[in-house]
Amino acid sequence: MVEALRRTPLYDFHIEKGAKIVPFAGFEMPLQYAGAGIIAEHKHTREEASLFDVSHMGIVKIEGKDAAKGLETITPGDFMSLPVGKQKYSYFTNQDGGIVDDIMVANYGDFFIAVVNAGSRDADLAMMQEKLAPYAKVTEMADYALLALQGPKAREVLKTFAPDTEDMAFMDVKETEIMGEQALVSCSGYTGEDGFEIALPAVKAEDFAAALLDNPVVKPAGLGARDTLRLEAGLPLHGNDIDANTTPVEAGLAWAISQRRRKEGGFPGEEVILAQIANGTDLKLVGICVESRVPVRSHAVIKDENGDEEIGMVTSGSFGATLNAPVALGYIDPAFAADGVQVKVVVHGNLLGAKIVKLPFVPHNYVRK
Amino acid sequence: MSEKRFTKEHEWVELDGNTAVIGITDHAQEQLGDVVFVELPALSAVVEKDKQMAVVESVKAASEVYAPLSGTVIELNAALSASPELVNSAPEGEGWFVKITPSNPDEFASLMTKEEYDTFVKESH
Structure with missing residues (x-):
């Protein structure tokens, strides 16, 4: 029996905007909107600002004075040093060092917020409630929506709703007020552009989305553009590029493990992960550019230059609209993992010329201080 | 005087004398989304009715295109290599795929008329 798909608080909004709805990670989500399409939505995000509904992701509140300490028992992240008003990227690991889910964790002072992926939302929540029980109270903010406003003009738009967001830098978080409601804003996203993720009460989500679209620079964008934007930004997708069978070291994500955590350990899979940091891995995540317009899809085999x-x-x-070329992520033998190495990729039975490139494909436009 | 027919796989074919022009329907391009690459058969290739003839790559996925008629490829739409988006903007015009010389013109009669195709699309959605 197939489990019924869930809808986000913005489902009616998507239908009204002519979205093509697709099932994704147990949710009915907009793939693209009428009158646009993935390429147009992608380009609009890089040039202006786009509104994405990311309410399928879980917003988990962690309250208690030992919240940071508890989080360090289930992730290799350094949360004891995370200042109030800041967010960090991390991941839940298993005993084999695999990535159970990748997450954003923010310190709001009175509580921490973890944003987890839709596909593992329920499992993550149950795991956190169990493992963090000795340290903190864990609840899902199920009556909140999560909206992402992304693009070079996101900042000038959001400040008309919350003037105190204007000076936020990449990975800053802030509790503020939007349209009279409490809102949790982080300066981050999944597109490589400047932008924000905004959690606010679900009852207000549609009003806020409509008010954002009243600004002519903002257009809605769906999961299709979200995927091509994150690919160009070289950001891995959990379930595709990283999962319980890949480690942070293989995925090039060990930068999220601080020197202190490496020294002290105390996280699931530390033996495997620390050994890989010291000795290397058999596989490494890389960017791949093919020398044709044929998009290379997941599961395509990569061969050496001679095939x-x-x-x-x-x-x-997929196809990167900003590069106007196909872009792909994949795992290869580290001997071939250097920038510019020529390889072949098998597509429809043909060997296509390709080369390994340094990530990201398109430079990040984050606002840093 | 040419006549146009359609397949259940959402290809169209326009027969004019001894030449058939083939492409995909507006409904097909709408389902595919932004087309970024079209892999056409070779010139002079022999295609067989209902067998794979081309591949359309959209941002989302790769889709096979089947030959609506058997025959020999006599012309390729060269414009598609530089402008694959023509498949989206003019699927039943400038976004055509190939021209063939049908080897069994009787096959044409088995295909759907415009009315039949429109009904088929409506009923399958």
Whole structure:
């Protein structure tokens, strides 16, 4: 029996905007909107500002004076040093060092917020409630919506609703007020552009979305553009590029493990992860550019330049509208993982010329201080 | 005087004398979304009715295109390599795929008329 798909508080809004609805991670989500399409929505995000509904992701509140300490028992993240008003990228790991989910954790002073992926939302919540029980109270903010406003003009738009967000830098978080409601704002996203993720009460989500679209620079964008934008930004997708069978070291995400955590350990899978940091891995996540317009998709086999030896596999790939070329992420033998190395990718039975490139494909436009 | 027919796989074929022009329907391009690459058969290739003839790559996915008629490819739409988006903007015009010389013109009669195709699309959605 197939479980019924869930809807976000913005479902009616998507229908009204002519969205093509697709099932994604157990939710009915907009793939793209009428009158636009993935490429147009992608370009609009890079040039102006786009509104994404990301309410399928889980917003988990962690309250208690030992919240940071507790989080460090289930992630390799350094939350004891996370200042109030800041957010960090991290991941839940398993005993084999695999990535159970990747997350954003923010310190709001009185509480921490973890934003988790839709696909593992319920499992993450149950795990956190169990493992963090000795340290903190864990609740899902199920009556909140999560909206992402992304693009170079996101900042000038959001400040008309919340003037105190104007000076936020990348990975800053702030509790503020939007249209008379409490809102949790983080300066981050999944597009490589400047932008914000805004949690606010679900009852207010539609009004806020409509008010954002009243500004002519803002257009809605769906999951299709979200995927091509994150690919160009070189950001891995959990379930495709990273999962319980890939480690943060293989995925090039060990930067999120601080020197203190490496020294002290105390997180699931520390033996595997610390050994890989010291000795290297058999596979490494890289960016791949093909020398044609044929998009390379996940599961495509990567071979050496002569097309003889199989050296890796693509884990996600699509067409990057900003580069006007296909972009892909995949795991390969580290011997081939240097910038500019020529390889071949098998697409529809043909060997296509490709090269390994440094990530991101498109430079990030984060506002840093 | 040419006549146009349609397939259940959402291809169209316009027969004019001994030449058939083939493409995908407006409904098909709408389902695919932004087309970024079209892999056409080789010139002079022999295509067989209901067998794969081309591949359309949209941002989302790759989709096979089947030959609505058997025949020999006599012309490719060269414009598609530089402007694959023509499949979206003019699927039943400038976004055509190939021209073939049908080897069995009787096959044409088995295809759907415009009215039949429109009903088919409506009923399958």
